[in-house]
Amino acid sequence: MTSPLQQKIKITGPSIVTANRTWDGAVIYRTAAHGWSIDLAHAAVVRTADEARALLAESVADDVGAVGPYIAPVELKESGRIEPGNLREHIRLQGVTIELPVPA
């Protein structure tokens, strides 16, 4: 399997690195403090391929804490809020778009 670091990195706008937490699979985001957060607001935002590669490299290095890190697009609102850049990431952040059979 090709390592994410061996793949060509191409970004077209602000991006973050996201993964799933190893022990429970929760969605997590790489922070500027070289850790992980479940809050997208804490994600480190990169704007160039080199920055993205570096952020991904340190994320991949943390194989114990996170599974399958990858670069995902985000939108930066005027307020500074970070929002997911596509439907998949919206669903990962906000949960399923349907009502669960048993309310949480």
Next chain:
Amino acid sequence: MYTYDELDRTLINERVEEFRDQVKRRLSGELTEDEFKMLRLQNGVYLQLHAYMFRVAIPYGTLSSAQLRRFAHVARRYDRGYGHFTTRQNIQFNWIKLAELPDALADLAEVGIHAMQTSGNNTRNVTSDQWAGVAPGEIEDPRIWSELLRQYTTLHPEFSFLPRKFKFAITASAHDRAAIKVHDIGLRLHKNEAGETGFEVLVGGGLGRTPFIGKTIKPFVHGHDLLSYVEAILRVYNQYGRRDNIYKARIKILVHELGIEKFAAEVEDEWQQMRGSALTVDDAVIEDIRSRFTYPAYEKLPHMPEELKKAAHDPQFERWRKNSTFTHKVQGYAIVTLSLKPVGGPPGDATAAQMDAVADLADKYSFGEIRVGHEQNLALPHVARRDLPALWKALDAIGLATPNVNLVSDIIACPGLDYCSLANARSIPIAQELTRRFANHDTAELIGRLHINISGCINACGHHHVGHIGILGVEKNGEEFYQITIGGRADEDAEVGTLIGPAVPYGDVADVIEDIVEAYLALRERPDELFVDAVKRLGVEPFRERVYATR
């Protein structure tokens, strides 16, 4: 029900402890994700969008009430209070934590349930007709042979690292409820001219990116030779199957590229070298397996008991009875399908409370036995007809008496982009909207049998290729679009559906399906001409015209 012997119980328990150790080593960092991934997949553990997903096998779709209660327990204790029944007689839990998985597995092992080979490039859960053993006219109970194959394929060292996953399905009835023609190996039990029981063997069926209907490789293989013949197929596949390209690795591609005659000749050569060897199945082996299946002590009951005559005055009961109960091989009994397709609900989901309640009803009315079908519904296989009115009331109270079995709102759907990391588009909200559009039972009955299948990506877990109407989610420039096919079917006359035109956006899908159904109602020759038969007669053009004329 099949009773596991000491060997089975030991194997399952040892597997739990092995996996517990693997998880511990993964969480401590001793195993990398690359090292661990294959191990977790072989125990049915995927990583999805929000969490790990845990897929548990229900061999040949047969469950005891104790096993179903244990699913409820796992759903409640380790997940979010519900489970999802799949198109291959498995149940999936969508929110499970890796750290708690060994405990969940141990709890399941106590009732003889495991997750071995529910993922990975090996032989998967052997599936069968959910009416096995109770369907009228059946050659014999196909679960005997399913169980033989389960034992043979479980942890088989030679076939644990195949080029790609490998799926068996078995039926013993003329009407195929197990979709054998879209499996890697499909087996149809029948008798030859000498009255001996054997199998028509089909090979190379499958859906996914490149759908194929299975081809008959041998019209009759005697039961004694089943394992050696199947092993010959697996050996040829293991040797020649593509390992360089995941999209070309399934046996269907090999069969297609070699041609069925050449593939059959390769298998025959291989088979002749091992035929009559230790793989020959003795009658004693089959009898031993047969003896481990317990069958109910049926009573002698009238076909039309007083309770049923009285309840026939209730139109709601009658609607459900006509829709959801089916002829049993024993007079006075019925097979009852429990629809997991409520209006507005996610197809195939059941809450822990529903699972517990169904387990109780199985104990009360079905000799403690439950079945799971590939259509993502449950069944109670041994219900006395006198008990149908009471059972209906109990099912209605827990939301499992929707009279839509085999009708337009009995939709098969994969989890789609709401859960799945492979999906390009959502499936469940499309299904929910369609069930609302077709919620009127009179309309659904007027339409008649119509299977809608939805997949959120080309991997086709919702079997869209063989839906009478198939809906495939694709992504175009970041938006969800859906391709529509019509004329597919998964039964003994299996066919792959035909695309009717360009993909339509998310918001248009339900309108398009309504247009197709309206066109069918206007074009059918008679009220009992099924949708799929009308498409066969007319082709896709009239439906295409109806859908795209104004779009």
